[in-house]
Amino acid sequence: MHIYKFSCPYEFIISEHYSMKLGLKSINVKVLLLYLFLAVVNMSFFTMMVYENQIDLITENSKYHVKELTEDLVSSIKKLSADMGKGGILPLKDRDNAVREIAGLIKTKILNKDKTANFIIFNETGTLLYQSRPDFTLSKSDIKNGITAITNLDYSGRPFYSTVDEKSYTISFYIPHKLAFLGDSIMLLKIEVKELKNRLDELYILILVILCCIALFHVVFAVIFNRMFIRPIQSLHGKSLAISRGDLDARAEVQRSDEIGELGNAFNSMADSIREKINSLEFYNQMMEDELDMAGGVQKLIYPALDGDRRFNYAIYHKSLGKVSGDYYDIFNFSDSGIGCLLVDVSGHGVPAALVTMVVKEIFNRDARAHADPADLLRYMNTEILKLLIKDGMLAGIFCTAVYLVIDKNNVLHCCNAGHQQVLIVKPKKMKLSKISASGGPIGISEEMNDFYKSGATRVESGDKIIMFTDGIIEPMNHKGDQFGIEGLQASIRKSYMAPGKTIVQTIIDDLTAHIETEELKDDATIFLIEVK
Structure with missing residues (x-):
């Protein structure tokens, strides 16, 4: 019989996915990764928005400032053109003077206010008319942009065309002139906007400071979130693992009144309930253990003390799987007419x-004398057990196998088998080991079995040994799954043909123990040996 024990420390199997881990399976790591992702997205989005807005604002502000200067310059050039061009196209010498006048005007309007400005005056063919510095040259893209400026002036009336070089923080203005004394010409004015660079540097510093503040906010928020939510969940997880390992005193520390606090209270209530039920189970289990101890002690009283007599010696090995056994052996002395030996193996185990x-013993002791033929006794026992145990469904499904033999005063052995292992007989004088043939079905299944119980007979002589055994002797397996088997039993018997009965039984047990090694018996096991003197 299997008894489920609840004694501490409690041993429970903890599956892997409940164990505390530092990895992607940890809720702490999952929340951390999710929060880091959201924080990076938040900070990136904020940086992009601030950067784009500030860049646009700074650039437009700088362009507007330069545009004012340029428009003032354009207005002044037009006025100068009107004053100088009253006489038509100027001679070449006078045109050079006019260009110098325009250059002086540019210096007055622009260069005196912004020392980083440089300019070139050129015509649409790319010929230089004037340059503020010898190293300030004209590129193909400048000529192309100049032609674009003339086109814009002709078709849309825009007084200039501008481009921005964000790498060098320079704004280029292409101002077309239609001066009567010069013809079509373009002034390229490049102004290095230092203010734009300085404002961008300030913007980068501002963004860095803001990002640090946001990062600090996220860290503080993460710590608060961890304390409010993650740590209580981890604490509950740890306490649940402690209970699963058998620490029934583990309790959640609850100091809050929200849902997590209610969860902790529910956990503690569950732990108290488990503790109460475990204590109750331990109490009833101990009661059951005590009662089984008592039942085992009572059952031992029904087994006879077999010390031998003037005709026979007996050797017994009996080991129950639990505290009570489903194997039963007994002997009935018919005085001068012989003895009857019974071995029964009840299906199942335990109570x-x-x-x-107990029922079998009662029937055997009461009615063995009235049924001298073994087959007759087994038929009667089958009928009585069916009446007592199957009536009203009591213990329905339980049956038993049995072997009953009678050795009369003339040493004739009469045997009947009720679905049990065949009886072995050892004849040392002939060095022979054989089986006693007898047939019949298990007891307690059906009254129809009564028709199949038949007795067999054989003569025994001095020194012969009759061996009865239950399947708990031959069915045990080793770690490879190999049974001891009837072959192992017969091999053990052949080792000690001439030995006394008790030596044969001990040899069988030693060989069985060596075969199963560290494995345990899974059934009640009994050997009943009768030796003829």
Whole structure:
């Protein structure tokens, strides 16, 4: 019989996914990764928005400032053109003077206010008319942009065309002139906007400071979130693992009144309930253990003390799987007419099987004398057990196998088998080991079995040994799954043909123990040996 024990420390199997881990399976790591992702997205989005807005604002502000200067310059050039061009196209010498006048005007309007400005005056063919510095040259893209400026002036009336070089923080203005004394010409004015660079540097510093503040906010928020939510969940997880390992005193520390606090209170209530039920189970289990100890002690009283007599010696090995057994052996002395030996193996284990052995003993002791033929006794026993145990469904499904033999005063052995292992007989004088043939079905299944119980007979002589055994002797397996088997039993018997019965039984047990090694018996095991003197 299997008893489930609840004694501390409690041993429970903890599956892997409940164990505390530092990895992607940890809720702490999952929340951290999710929060880091959201924080990076938040900070990136904020940086992009601030940068784009500030860049646009700074650039437009700088362009507007330069545009004012340029428009003032354009207005002044037009006025100068009107004053100088009253006489038509100027001679070449006078045109050079006019260009110098325009250059002086540019210096007055622009260069005196912004020392970083440089300019070139050129015509649409790319010929230089004037340059503020010898190293300030004209590129192909400048000529192309100048032609674009003339086109814009002709078709849309825009007074200039501008481009921005964000790498060098320079704004280029292409101002077309239609001066009567010069013809079509373009002034390229490049102004290095230092203010734009300085404002961008300030913007980068501002963004860095803001990002640090946002990062600090996220860290503080993460710490608060961890304390408010993650740590209580981890604490509950740890306490649940402690309970699963058998620490029934583990309790959640609850100091809050929200849902997590309610969860902690529910956990503690569950732990108290488990503790109460475990204590109750331990109490009832101990009561059951005590009662089984008592039942085992009572059952031992029904087994006879077999010390031998003037005709026979007996050797017994009996080991129950639990505290009570479903194997039962007994002997009935017919005075001068012989003896009757019975071995019964009840199906199952524990208390139900032990109760059936009590019934069997009662029938055997009461009615053995009235049924001298073994087959007749087994038929009667089958009928009585069916009446007592199957009536009203009591212990339904339990049956037993049995072997009963009678050795009369003339040493004739009469045997009947009720679905049990065949009886072995050892004849040392002939060095022979054989089986006693006898047939019949298990007891307690059906009254129809009564038609199949037949007795067989054989003569025994001095020194012969009759061996009865239950399947708990031949069915045990080793770690490879190999049974001891009837072959192992017969091999053990052949080792000690001439030895006394008790030596044969001990040899069988030693060989069985060596075969199963560290494995345990899974059934009640009994050997009943009768030796003829």
